[in-house]
Amino acid sequence: MVSPLAAYSQIVHISGVPDADKVIYSDNILEEIFFDQGMIDSMRNAFCNIPGNTTFAIAREVFLNPGNSGKIITNREGEKVWYLKLRSEGAKSLNIIFSKYSLLTGEKVFVYDKMMQSPRGPFTSQNNIPAGMLAIMPVTGEELIVEYHMKAPYDSNRLELGQLAHDYIGITGRHYYTKDIYYGSSQPCNVDINCGSGNDWQVEKNSVVRIIAGGTELGSGFLVNNTRQENIAFVITANHVIRTAQNAINSVYVFRYESPYCDGPDGLTEYSLSGAELMAEDMSTDFSLVRLISFPPITYRPYLAGWDVRGIAPDNTVTIHHPSGDVKKITTDMDSPIISTFQNLYTNGFWKILRWEEGTTEGGSSGAPLFNEDHRVVGYLSGGEAVCGNSVNDYFARMDISYDLNSDFYGSLKPWLDPARTGVLVLDGRDPYEDIKTGIDTLCNCSGEERYLTEYDFPGTGYTTGYNSDSTVMYAEKFFVEPGQVLTEVIMEIGDRNMVTDFDSISIYLMSDLTEPESVIARRSIYIREAPDSTELFFDFFAPVPLPEVFYISWHLWYKEKASEEQQQFAVFHGAPVSVSENTAYFKDHLNWYPFYNHPEASNPLNFCIKVLTADSTVTSSSDTIPGDTEIVRLYPNPVTDLLTIKILDNIFGKIKYSIIDNTGRTVREGYFYPGGAGSVNQIDLSGLPAGVFYLTLENNNSYSSHKLVRK
16 A cells, blocks of 8 residues: 555644744743652652663643733734743743644644744644644743634634643753754664664664653654554554653654764654644553554655564564654674563563663654564563663563564554454564555756866855855756656755854755745755755755645855855855756855855856655655554444444455443443445444543454544
């Protein structure tokens, strides 16, 4: 099956910036939130001294909305905007969970800190999920600002803050220019995934996610494949990371958080999704299986890990994880683990790593996969004693035990990983976008193999396509595309790069024409230090972006401090001169855009060497469904009062057993019905059940599925 290119529910990177200057220094909208300092000190001490403790923040319930807090103003565009500033003295970072989140089309929300170091959003109606909640990534410091652009009809109940979490740990050794508060927080012997040890794991690394659970816990987890080969975002993690359905829905799952190269700078946290359903869990084997509300889009590069549940001890192992929430790391053991027991959990239910040859694990690594020599998962991290200098005795729960431990549908992995009932014990991993990637088109106006950089003649300095003595810092390349395409990635061919400070950056824009800012479709910034010492810079706009038939990729060079042109440099290759009608390269002086044949130093029509990767936006699938949710049956009405109708959409015959299960995992009603094939309708009577959330499981000879329903 193929996944939709634009199904995402946490970060929607449309054009838009917050009106931060209106409120950053104002205390008229301030809500001071107080926490017990003695409790904070006690929890900080536990984090530092109790092995495996991953609780980095203390949370407090709040009920703040436009009707009872902050201030609503009308901006220059006539738009009503609600501002709320939260402060918790001494916090290293703050994060919030919206207990009510149901935005109208056109509304948007920003969350940011006073210094705008870690802005989040904009969040829009595309972030609405059935649970009506949204967890937000932490922002730096002790102050946090919420900015909500409202549309009529105005209703204070569409957005409400339900929780504020105060980070009392902070990160030692964190560089001032990092994007994420956890970068550099892990112990120094940890190994970046893009170092040499990770060369053979560049596919499997994309299954691993960082988890911020409920705003207070750090953990790791991994996407996993299933025998139906369906694109369903099942994530396995440790049960002590995500314990409840509320934890699952109020957690943030971060993809691709890694340094771009070995011992490199901070990674990006924008590839994140909020919210998941808890599908199965077991305390004795320390596992939780959640299903992300949305399937990660192609730009997140998801990979569904393969698994091996034969119970055979691997010859050697690797784990990929986020220690202390840091960028992705790899840890290696060249020996076979032994079967052991961890604490008072399932007897002999764990693989014990006696000693890691390279790297270690720590708090925040829990839930990480243990890969065998065949690159399949055999376990997940529960706990241990490993630290730098004595990296010994780590315990990974055995996946073969948790796979088929309980007959309970919600207490084992087998019903979810083998929904086709194949009985296989080994399954390979899979790239859910493999089929789409084979059909991706590459747009590039720079023909041939030759690449050029043109220097200014003396006494001028610099390049015509980079920083120069004319102080030209804005460039653009024009593209034409067929209707119905989305942008998935951009590759910029770099001829020269240099920086003066770690703040030097490139702002990159996707534009419909060269008028600003009205024509900006999407934007992002890249620090020049993030561009590796190579000739190609790969980037995207965090999610697939629909393209107009004519568009531009534009970039703006920015240097924090003045220096010589030789130090300030980021130049893009161009092709050989072309005819005037073939020119697609543009530059901007201080006021206007011009085609390159009007350049003051080298007046030749040119093409910049930039590649744009596009895919068909019409690709669809059932990837946002639980197995069978839209492929096999349809449930209605949902929410339901008494009679639930089940319409069979596929040719299923034979007796079907149904079970109604409440939120505690207790079966409250069960029975059987006989479908009549595709199109047949059956009803289940729910009268007598209390109002609330239930799960309906359907089971027959060759398949089973689970469906969430709400009784009014």
